[in-house]
Amino acid sequence: MNSQIDNTSKEKILRAAIKIIAQKGKHGTRMDEIAQEAGINKAMVYYYFSNKDNLFLEVLKTIFSEMYQHSMHKISEDISKGKGHIEIINNSIRYSFESYNKNPDYTRIMIDAISNGMDEIPKALEVVYNNSTLSPVSYILNTIEDGIKKNIFREVDPVQTMISITGITFIYFLSRNIINFFGLNIENEEEFINTRIQSVIDLIMHGMLIRE
Amino acid sequence: MNSQIDNTSKEKILRAAIKIIAQKGKHGTRMDEIAQEAGINKAMVYYYFSNKDNLFLEVLKTIFSEMYQHSMHKISEDISKGKGHIEIINNSIRYSFESYNKNPDYTRIMIDAISNGMDEIPKALEVVYNNSTLSPVSYILNTIEDGIKKNIFREVDPVQTMISITGITFIYFLSRNIINFFGLNIENEEEFINTRIQSVIDLIMHGMLIRE
DNA sequence: TTAGTTGTTAACCAAGTGGTTAAACTATTT
DNA sequence: AAATAGTTTAACCACTTGGTTAACAACTAA
Numbered sequence: 001m002n003s004q005i006d007n008t009s010k011e012k013i014l015r016a017a018i019k020i021i022a023q024k025g026k027h028g029t030r031m032d033e034i035a036q037e038a039g040i041n042k043a044m045v046y047y048y049f050s051n052k053d054n055l056f057l058e059v060l061k062t063i064f065s066e067m068y069q070h071s072m073h074k075i076s077e078d079i080s081k082g083k084g085h086i087e088i089i090n091n092s093i094r095y096s097f098e099s100y101n102k103n104p105d106y107t108r109i110m111i112d113a114i115s116n117g118m119d120e121i122p123k124a125l126e127v128v129y130n131n132s133t134l135s136p137v138s139y140i141l142n143t144i145e146d147g148i149k150k151n152i153f154r155e156v157d158p159v160q161t162m163i164s165i166t167g168i169t170f171i172y173f174l175s176r177n178i179i180n181f182f183g184l185n186i187e188n189e190e191e192f193i194n195t196r197i198q199s200v201i202d203l204i205m206h207g208m209l210i211r212e
Numbered sequence: 213m214n215s216q217i218d219n220t221s222k223e224k225i226l227r228a229a230i231k232i233i234a235q236k237g238k239h240g241t242r243m244d245e246i247a248q249e250a251g252i253n254k255a256m257v258y259y260y261f262s263n264k265d266n267l268f269l270e271v272l273k274t275i276f277s278e279m280y281q282h283s284m285h286k287i288s289e290d291i292s293k294g295k296g297h298i299e300i301i302n303n304s305i306r307y308s309f310e311s312y313n314k315n316p317d318y319t320r321i322m323i324d325a326i327s328n329g330m331d332e333i334p335k336a337l338e339v340v341y342n343n344s345t346l347s348p349v350s351y352i353l354n355t356i357e358d359g360i361k362k363n364i365f366r367e368v369d370p371v372q373t374m375i376s377i378t379g380i381t382f383i384y385f386l387s388r389n390i391i392n393f394f395g396l397n398i399e400n401e402e403e404f405i406n407t408r409i410q411s412v413i414d415l416i417m418h419g420m421l422i423r424e
Numbered sequence: 425t426t427a428g429t430t431g432t433t434a435a436c437c438a439a440g441t442g443g444t445t446a447a448a449c450t451a452t453t454t
Numbered sequence: 455a456a457a458t459a460g461t462t463t464a465a466c467c468a469c470t471t472g473g474t475t476a477a478c479a480a481c482t483a484a
Binding site for chain 2: 024025026027028108111112114115116117121125137138141154156157159160161163164166167168169170171172174175176177178181183184195196199200202203204206207208211
């Protein structure tokens with residue numbers, strides 16, 4: 001109902017929870033600390049979110065749906081503009097980078113939830129997927145499949161390629177904190193990410209495109 | 213000193229800790245639970261490992277050094293056998309898959325530690341790196357660089373490519389527990405991993421090799 | 425004005441939680 | 455056999471933690 005700045009207590013708690021959970025993980029996070037970060041009494045957290053598990057579920061729902069919507073919006077815009085297969089794939093890589101980079105807290109929580117195969121994930125994804133059968137994943141998959149039919153891409157396995165693209169875009173944000181062990185010393189991160197995007201697109205396109 | 217079955221209390225605690233920490237993360241793990249899993253009194257955990265932080269550090273050291281040694285051994289064997297650039301890269305991808313697949317507990321703890329950029333990581337890596345300046349990473353890097361000079365590989369950025377290879381091999385083990393959201397329903401995992409390895413090598417090689 | 429609903433707080437509690445201790449038990453050394 | 459050092463345990467403790475409660479304020483509706 002309140003699409004204003006939404007500075008309600010509930011929203012403040014949610015934002016505080018995201019911040020703390022990103023730092024310390026679900027188990028490492030204390031309800032008291034969330035309340036403190038939000039600047040309100042701990043009882044309020046229970047008033048609005050019942051318990052820790054439920055709060056965590058709401059956090060996941062928020063994260064998945066926000067990230068989903070960001071990618072979904074941009075990709076479907078490209079498709080409706082009639083952009084070509086190559087550009088759609090390349091842009092989807094860019095959008096993923098944007099998304100992960102813009103929301104490091106979201107990314108951290110996602111990694112944690114995914115790698116631990118948390119039970120909450122299916123529930124969180126329900127919210128995201130229940131309105132449409134379409135998703136960024138299905139868009140990319142269709143683009144790859146169609147690109148193969150039209151002799152733009154080699155006969156790669158679309159699902160495997162999809163997984164590979166996800167991994168190749170995800171890895172930097174997963175290992176951001178220890179990236180120096182790759183022998184890197186990143187001074188300007190924005191610049192680094194741009195060269196990384198170029199390098200990823202270069203590798204994937206040479207990997208997928210038909211040789212002439 | 214004891215390279216036997218090493219069924220000492222200390223070793224039992226370490227193995228129990230790895231198992232529990234993989235399941236519940238560092239913060240979610242209770243010292244009591246580790247003791248119970250190891251079948252000994254909790255005080256023994258403190259006797260051998262002082263405190264939780266130190267136990268966790270020892271766990272990380274064990275994991276990193278075991279995984280490091282496995283890859284290191286296999287890659288340097290290939291190099292000393294005089295294998296070619298392409299085969300070295302392809303095999304290193306296979307070895308990573310083997311490593312991650314054989315030790316899911318290790319992989320989970322690694323992901324957790326890396327994504328949270330834990331302070332213990334540098335300390336844990338010291339143990340691994342202090343004896344030699346060589347590492348699996350440096351071997352791959354050198355192979356890529358040399359392959360470019362010899363006109364086998366395209367003029368890719370070696371470090372970026374190294375990161376990409378890491379991501380592409382890692383992603384399945386990161387998302388293993390929610391892989392069905394990619395539209396997959398894996399019945400025979402061993403078989404799946406083999407097709408995944410093939411697909412990864414195919415994509416990377418087409419991405420790297422010079423076109424003729 | 426008043427009665428109900430919603431939002432907020434300080435104080436509280438039972439169940440853990442990491443960590444300790446003192447005593448006992450078991451090799452090993454002299 | 456006695457002293458020494460290493461290993462193991464039950465019981466303990468101070469403190470934290472998720473969750474509750476009862477009273478109170480503030481807004482809303484009649």
